[in-house]
Amino acid sequence: MNFEEKFNLDIENLKNDLAIENMYVTDDDISMLKKLSTNEITMNQAINDIIKGDL
Numbered sequence: 647m648n649f650e651e652k653f654n655l656d657i658e659n660l661k662n663d664l665a666i667e668n669m670y671v672t673d674d675d676i677s678m679l680k681k682l683s684t685n686e687i688t689m690n691q692a693i694n695d696i697i698k699g700d701l
Contacts (some may be wrong), residue, residue, distance in 0.1 A: 653683060 647655075657679065661671045677693065681687045687695075 653680065 657676055659673070666669060676694055678687070682689065682692055
């Protein structure tokens with residue numbers, strides 16, 4: 647299984663788990679997670695973007 651397939655599978659599982667709690671994952675959330683997983687951004691950058699609402 648390549649990276650993209652694994653990432654998409656993990657995201658689908660995450661979406662399902664969060665939906666149970668009435669929390670939903672947006673395309674912007676997924677984009678940020680991809681950037682984190684490929685080290686394009688740091689965790690601190692992601693947290694700052696979330697706090698600022700700059701997803």
